[in-house]
Amino acid sequence: MVRKIGVLTSGGDAPGMNSAIRAVTRVALANGIEVVGIRDGYKGLVNGDFVNLTKRDVSDMLDRGGTKLGSARLPEFKDEEVQDKAVNQLKSNGIDAIVVIGGDGSYRGAMALTKKGINCIGLPGTIDNDIAGTDFTIGFDTALNTCVECVDKLRDTSSSHHRCSVVEVMGNHCGDLAVWTALSCGAEVVITPETGYDELDILERLRYLDKAVKKNHAIVIISEKITDAESLARKISLNTGFSGRATVLGHIQRGGSPTPNDRVLAERMGQKAVELLMDGVGGHCVGIIDNKIISMPIEEVLEAPRKSRKEFYRLFDNLV
Numbered sequence: 001m002v003r004k005i006g007v008l009t010s011g012g013d014a015p016g017m018n019s020a021i022r023a024v025t026r027v028a029l030a031n032g033i034e035v036v037g038i039r040d041g042y043k044g045l046v047n048g049d050f051v052n053l054t055k056r057d058v059s060d061m062l063d064r065g066g067t068k069l070g071s072a073r074l075p076e077f078k079d080e081e082v083q084d085k086a087v088n089q090l091k092s093n094g095i096d097a098i099v100v101i102g103g104d105g106s107y108r109g110a111m112a113l114t115k116k117g118i119n120c121i122g123l124p125g126t127i128d129n130d131i132a133g134t135d136f137t138i139g140f141d142t143a144l145n146t147c148v149e150c151v152d153k154l155r156d157t158s159s160s161h162h163r164c165s166v167v168e169v170m171g172n173h174c175g176d177l178a179v180w181t182a183l184s185c186g187a188e189v190v191i192t193p194e195t196g197y198d199e200l201d202i203l204e205r206l207r208y209l210d211k212a213v214k215k216n217h218a219i220v221i222i223s224e225k226i227t228d229a230e231s232l233a234r235k236i237s238l239n240t241g242f243s244g245r246a247t248v249l250g251h252i253q254r255g256g257s258p259t260p261n262d263r264v265l266a267e268r269m270g271q272k273a274v275e276l277l278m279d280g281v282g283g284h285c286v287g288i289i290d291n292k293i294i295s296m297p298i299e300e301v302l303e304a305p306r307k308s309r310k311e312f313y314r315l316f317d318n319l320v
C-alpha cells in the first residue's frame with residue numbers, strides 16, 4: 001500500500017508543471033496519501049532536499065509558469081551509485097513511490113529507480129512534444145501560443161519593410177513546435193528535422209514569392225539546431241529581393257502562464273499518475289491519445305519510433 005509519495009520536476013521546465021504538481025498533491029491527499037515535494041529534480045532527490053506538501057502549499061500555483069519545485073539536470077544520475085543514494089534517501093524518508101514530471105531523459109531516471117524497487121510514474125512535461133506514447137506533452141500548447149503571438153507581431157513589421165523574418169523556435173530535434181507554428185501563422189517556409197534543410201531550394205522559393213507572387217513579406221519558421229538563423233537571414237538578403245532578419249525566440253518559449261489546455265492536461269495526467277501508484281504500478285508514463293488519458297510502460301515509450309507527422313507537413317504544403 002502506498003502511504004507517502006514524492007513528486008519532482010526534471011530537465012527543461014515547461015508551463016503546466018506547477019499545475020501537475022498541484023494535481024498530484026491534491027489527488028494524493030484526497031486519497032489519504034502524504035506528499036513530499038522534491039526540489040531541483042534528481043539533484044534534490046540525491047541530496048534529500050524534501051518538503052512536505054499540504055493542500056495549501058500548492059495553492060496559487062495552477063496558473064504560474066516554471067516549476068515551484070525547481071528543476072535541474074544531473075548527468076551523474078546515470079550512475080548506479082548515485083541512483084542508490086537516491087533510493088536510500090527515499091527509503092529513509094518513508095517515501096514509497098514518486099511521480100517524475102519531465103522529458104525522456106527524466107523517464108530514464110524514473111525507470112532506473114523503478115528497477116531498484118521504487119515505483120515511479122512519468123508525466124510528459126516538456127515544450128518539445130517529443131515524447132512517444134502521447135499526442136501532447138504538458139507545456140507544448142503554451143509554448144506554441146507564445147510562438148504564434150511572436151510570429152504574428154513579426155509579420156506586421158516584416159510587411160512594412162518588405163522583409164523576410166527567419167524565426168527560430170525550440171524543439172530539441174523535434175519539429176512539432178515549428179510546424180504547428182507555421183500552420184498557425186501561415187508561414188511561407190518551414191524547416192525542421194523532418195523536412196531537412198535545402199538552402200538553395202529555400203532561396204529559390206523566396207525569390208519566387210518576391211518576384212512572381214509579389215509578397216510583401218515572408219516568414220520562415222526554423223527549428224533550433226539545424227542552421228544558424230542569422231546566417232540564413234544574411235543569405236536571404238544577399239540572394240533574394242527580401243531583406244532578411246533573424247529572431248531566435250529562445251527561452252521566452254519556456255515561460256508564461258500555462259494555457260487552459262495545458263492546465264487541464266496536467267490535472268488529468270496528475271490524477272492518472274496517483275491512481276497508477278495506488279494500483280501498485282511503477283515504470284509507466286502517462287499520455288493522452290485521442291483525448292483519452294492512458295499509460296504505457298516507459299521502456300516501450302523510449303523504444304517507440306517517432307510519431308509520424310506526415311499529415312501536418314502535407315497540410316502545410318497544401319496551404320502554402
Ligand code: ADP
Nearest residue numbers: 011012073074077078102103104105106108109
Ligand atoms: P528531459 O527530461 O527534459 O529529457 P534531460 O535529457 O536533460 O531532460 O534529462 C533530465 C535528467 O534526467 C538528467 O539530468 C539526468 O539527471 C536524468 N537522466 C537522463 N538520462 C538518464 C539515464 N539514462 N539514466 C538515468 N537518469 C537519466
Ligand code: F6P
Nearest residue numbers: 012103126127128170171172254
Ligand atoms: O527540452 C526543452 C528545451 O527548451 C529544448 O527545446 C531546448 O533544446 C533545450 O531545452 C534548451 O535547454 P537549456 O534550458 O539547457 O538551454
